[in-house]
Amino acid sequence: MAQSLGRKNVPAGSLIGASAPDRTGIVHLGLGNFHRAHGAVHTAQAMAAAGGDWGIRGFAHSSDRVVAPMRAQDNVYSILQLTEHGARAGVVDVHRDTGVAAQDPAAVVAAIADPAHRIVSLTVSEVGYTRDPATGRLALDRSDVAADFVAGSAPRTAVGMIARGLERRAHSGEPVAVLSCDNLQSNGDVTRAVVEEFLQAAGASDDVLSFVATSVSFPNGMVDRIVPKTTDEHAARVADLLGVTDRCPVPAEDFSMWVLEDDFAGGRPAWEQAGVTFSTEIEAYEMVKLRLLNGSHSLIAYLGILAGAPTIDAAWSQDFVREAVLGGIAGDYLPTFTPPTGFDADAYVSELDARWRNPLIGHATTQVGSDGSVKLLQRIPDAALFHLRRGTVPHRLALCTAAWIACVAPPAGFTPDPLSSRIAEPARERLAAAVDGAVTVPDHVRRILTGGFFPDALAEQDDFTARVADLLTLITRDGVRAAAADVAAASR
Numbered sequence: 001m002a003q004s005l006g007r008k009n010v011p012a013g014s015l016i017g018a019s020a021p022d023r024t025g026i027v028h029l030g031l032g033n034f035h036r037a038h039g040a041v042h043t044a045q046a047m048a049a050a051g052g053d054w055g056i057r058g059f060a061h062s063s064d065r066v067v068a069p070m071r072a073q074d075n076v077y078s079i080l081q082l083t084e085h086g087a088r089a090g091v092v093d094v095h096r097d098t099g100v101a102a103q104d105p106a107a108v109v110a111a112i113a114d115p116a117h118r119i120v121s122l123t124v125s126e127v128g129y130t131r132d133p134a135t136g137r138l139a140l141d142r143s144d145v146a147a148d149f150v151a152g153s154a155p156r157t158a159v160g161m162i163a164r165g166l167e168r169r170a171h172s173g174e175p176v177a178v179l180s181c182d183n184l185q186s187n188g189d190v191t192r193a194v195v196e197e198f199l200q201a202a203g204a205s206d207d208v209l210s211f212v213a214t215s216v217s218f219p220n221g222m223v224d225r226i227v228p229k230t231t232d233e234h235a236a237r238v239a240d241l242l243g244v245t246d247r248c249p250v251p252a253e254d255f256s257m258w259v260l261e262d263d264f265a266g267g268r269p270a271w272e273q274a275g276v277t278f279s280t281e282i283e284a285y286e287m288v289k290l291r292l293l294n295g296s297h298s299l300i301a302y303l304g305i306l307a308g309a310p311t312i313d314a315a316w317s318q319d320f321v322r323e324a325v326l327g328g329i330a331g332d333y334l335p336t337f338t339p340p341t342g343f344d345a346d347a348y349v350s351e352l353d354a355r356w357r358n359p360l361i362g363h364a365t366t367q368v369g370s371d372g373s374v375k376l377l378q379r380i381p382d383a384a385l386f387h388l389r390r391g392t393v394p395h396r397l398a399l400c401t402a403a404w405i406a407c408v409a410p411p412a413g414f415t416p417d418p419l420s421s422r423i424a425e426p427a428r429e430r431l432a433a434a435v436d437g438a439v440t441v442p443d444h445v446r447r448i449l450t451g452g453f454f455p456d457a458l459a460e461q462d463d464f465t466a467r468v469a470d471l472l473t474l475i476t477r478d479g480v481r482a483a484a485a486d487v488a489a490a491s492r
């Protein structure tokens with residue numbers, strides 16, 4: 001049996017970038033697969049190029065699924081890079097300490113307050129920002145959020161932990177950047193807004209509010225690397241390639257992109273020497289990523305799930321999925337924003353084609369389709385409103401919405417493919433309550449679209465509601481291919 005991976009057992013030539021020094025300069029919340037394959041890798045490469053005390057103190061939110069195996073192997077792990085031409089593996093050694101936030105929230109607060117830490121980075125998922133879907137503001141009425149307002153209580157939400165950490169840090173006044181690496185439009189601005197809303201609701205002092213306003217930066221950024229969940233096959237592949245056993249490897253595509261606003265109040269690693277782009281056009285990059293990639297990803301996932309496709313590449317190989325997605329990119333998404341300077345849409349779409357086609361990635365449609373009630377808010381309403389306000393209906397955005405409803409809140413009498421039961425949807429119970437007693441598909445759809453799951457501005461658009469209802473009717477009566485065919489015909 002192969003030896004276990006550990007700091008003293010890193011196979012020769014396999015280290016990605018540099019090992020971090022013992023001093024930590026970054027606190028990371030959301031120690032999952034994406035951070036380990038993205039921010040951590042770019043940081044290891046930046047330290048190889050220019051040094052720096054940028055070791056990472058990483059916290060998972062509530063489970064020790066990643067932390068326990070990482071600790072057992074000195075917090076090193078491997079990246080299994082999966083390309084169409086084969087796989088290769090490398091080892092990352094930048095986490096100097098790991099923990100579970102829910103088990104020790106005081107440690108998170110203390111780490112954020114510690115002046116040695118100059119960046120607090122986040123991959124807490126779209127759900128972790130605890131926002132109200134209808135308003136986009138911090139959901140003050142949620143019980144977990146409200147519980148965190150109580151002075152002296154141990155915070156449970158990510159926003160509560162960040163706010164309490166900054167409140168304590170205000171004593172030293174040391175500047176720090178809070179860096180969201182989640183798939184949210186204007187992710188830095190959103191993070192600042194929810195943290196400041198928290199502090200105001202919790203009665204923070206003017207000194208604290210002023211410290212956060214002037215000495216804490218919240219850079220916006222676009223993050224991109226497809227990083228699926230780890231399977232036993234990935235671990236076996238790593239053992240073959242590296243000759244050691246890794247209990248928590250991370251599979252990833254070889255593509256990686258990170259575009260950041262250069263606004264780091266406490267300094268930053270030399271990421272510009274490690275493949276990261278610094279730009280003043282972040283919003284445009286976010287639009288490209290969140291709409292063309294993520295929005296399309298959701299459509300591929302829900303159409304695929306309804307057609308019984310377990311992975312993105314299996315769904316993407318079906319003509320009706322490709323036609324709907326490519327039509328959506330050209331007709332529903334590209335007209336809605338001005339891309340960054342020099343952006344080549346054809347090249348970008350060709351690259352997406354290759355990335356989605358990659359058979360080694362095995363990205364589960366149900367992973368991409370999970371948390372749709374929160375993820376779709378980034379991917380559908382603003383783009384849909386762009387068209388609806390000009391008097392046209394964005395058919396593929398309506399199709400994505402109908403397919404999501406068919407998967408997670410199916411109308412009475414319709415049973416979606418069994419794959420749909422593997423979708424983690426935090427709003428499942430609230431959706432079921434909203435549609436309880438609905439007698440027709442249009443009534444079912446209206447209850448969801450006006451039930452606080454989407455912004456009011458979209459809920460008011462009767463044409464959109466009607467089109468979603470038409471398409472959901474087709475999905476339930478004639479199948480998902482018939483609905484996609486109807487969209488194709490309507491878009492000609």
Ligand SMILES: NC(=O)c1ccc[n+]([C@@H]2O[C@H](COP(=O)([O-])OP(=O)(O)OC[C@H]3O[C@@H](n4cnc5c(N)ncnc54)[C@H](O)[C@@H]3O)[C@@H](O)[C@H]2O)c1
Nearest residue numbers: 030031032033034060061123124125126128182183226227
């Ligand atoms: N996986 C990808 O391909 C990818 C690509 C780009 C961006 N992202 C961003 O990274 C996020 C995480 O993806 P991942 O692949 O690491 O997932 P993951 O399941 O491996 O990790 C998710 C992390 O988020 C934390 N988390 C989950 N719910 C939370 C909550 N309510 N509050 C606070 N923390 C919470 C968990 O503790 C975990 O550490 C995504 O939601 C997305 O915003 C992921």
Ligand SMILES: O=P(O)(O)OC[C@@H](O)[C@@H](O)[C@H](O)[C@H](O)CO
Nearest residue numbers: 223224225226227294297367368
């Ligand atoms: O991150 P997830 O797994 O919650 O959602 C899957 C995708 O839509 C998305 O994460 C993409 O894989 C990613 O954004 C690519 O950069």
